[in-house]
Amino acid sequence: MTHRTRFLALACAWSALVLAALLTGPLALRDRLPDPIATHWGLSGAADDATSLALFPLLPVVIWVVAAAFAVGVGWSGKRRSHRGTAAALLGATGVLFCGITASTIAANLDRLDWHLAVLPVWHVPVILAGAGAAGLLGFWLGNRGPDEPAEQGESSGELPLDPAKRAVWVSSANSPVMLAVGGGALLVAVAIAGVAMWRSEPMALVGAGPALLVSLVVSLFATARVHVDERGVRTALGPLRRPVRRIPLSRNTAARVASYRALEVGGWGYRLLPGSTAIMLRGGDCLVLRLTSGRDFVISVDRPDRGAELVNALLAERVL
Structure with a gap:
């Protein structure tokens, strides 16, 4: 069993376990919980809003399924x-x-005759956050x-011969799991805020989802890159829309x-942007490094960078001849 297969098995088992916990608690203890159930608390821990007991587990279950x-x-x-x-950190x-959150809410409401009597101990919050971290x-x-x-497996990374009768092109790509996770997490937050706003019939609360949605869009748009090398130089297109584009003409390169x-x-x-270099960093590992005529290095994290470096060097050598 590979590490990738082991991850899939453990991730699916954990996802199912959490889903079962989110559903089992409210169902097993429903006879000891008020209906509606207190789900929102003031700074003092006193309940100030409630939700139908039937709908209580719905929102965390939906968000968990999407996140998992x-x-x-x-x-x-x-592949890295x-x-x-x-992914395991997010899970x-x-x-x-x-x-x-579910366990704390149930504990605060347990055996209360009315949701107004529920009190959430303040220490629950840091304990839950610390446990999640x-x-x-x-x-x-x-x-x-x-x-x-x-x-x-590809061709060997030795000297790259060029055929004058053909156009040499190298294309590769990379993505950032960290940025994709941040973008996905921000999207989940936006969805959760929007869901709560609609649930409580408070349209103005939808404004709160705006910043999270903006973060999700910006981060996701810059979480992938596609690198294209040909006789004109190196072109790096960011995001699924291939915009923005960073172009480095071959004449500005001295080596790769x-x-x-x-x-x-x-x-x-x-x-x-650093004092001696510029980088498009999506994930750690082998990167294509261009030495520019200005003396700066331009670092691009991309798959199979050896082939791109070989082509850049071959094109530069061809110009010298």
């Missing part, structure tokens, strides 16, 4: 262990968060174990190579 499906998809489709680690943190860290540690999936970078080495994920 997203995380499992990221971990299974990604960082994909599995990010762990989100699962513990929703289970903690710990579960996220544990999930990342467990998911990040083992090697990356083997890359598809492959080097391994971690995100923190270039200042984080996304488009980064």
